[in-house]
Amino acid sequence: MSTQSVITHNCLVPQKELRDFMYGDNARFTAKSTLTGKHYTYKMNKVPVPDAPHTHNHHVELLIGRDNVLDYMHIGDVVGGVGRSKKFIFLNGGDIIHSWSPSIRAIKFVVYHSFSRKACPGLQIWRDTFCDNCGKLLTHPLSVEAKLGPVCRHLCG
Numbered sequence: 007m008s009t010q011s012v013i014t015h016n017c018l019v020p021q022k023e024l025r026d027f028m029y030g031d032n033a034r035f036t037a038k039s040t041l042t043g044k045h046y047t048y049k050m051n052k053v054p055v056p057d058a059p060h061t062h063n064h065h066v067e068l069l070i071g072r073d074n075v076l077d078y079m080h081i082g083d084v085v086g087g088v089g090r091s092k093k094f095i096f097l098n099g100g101d102i103i104h105s106w107s108p109s110i111r112a113i114k115f116v117v118y119h120s121f122s123r124k125a126c127p128g129l130q131i132w133r134d135t136f137c138d139n140c141g142k143l144l145t146h147p148l149s150v151e152a153k154l155g156p157v158c159r160h161l162c163g
């Protein structure tokens with residue numbers, strides 16, 4: 007998977023791969039709807055559950071600014087122990103994100119989908135990667151696919 011940026015493209019890859027990635031630690035990925043073209047970038051980090059050994063919740067952060075390294079906000083947690091009982095709980099959106107915002111509906115769907123056996127042609131999950139030219143972190147689907155950021159695509163194209 008080292009040079010392969012697409013974790014699951016049109017959900018044709020077995021979901022186990024997506025789960026291992028998402029529910030590992032420090033996962034950063036962009037979920038894109040091929041129907042609307044909209045995409046949202048998230049970070050997920052493991053947090054231990056008090057009094058429950060070997061169990062983890064995950065903090066979920068949403069990219070809300072232009073800096074894809076720094077501009078994240080903690081929007082909620084994936085809770086529910088292991089397997090299919092996991093679900094995303096919305097906690098905080100400041101003044102800009104609400105429980106019905108598309109970015110929240112999207113992460114709920116991604117968590118649900120990660121345990122589904124059904125294909126989901128409208129959803130793409132793009133793992134973060136680095137620009138082949140300058141080494142910057144890439145999260146935008148077009149950049150991840152090209153392995154070049156917008157500036158370097160322009161220079162190298």
Ligand SMILES: [Zn+2]
Pocket residue numbers: 137138139140141142154155157158
């Ligand atoms: Zn670059």
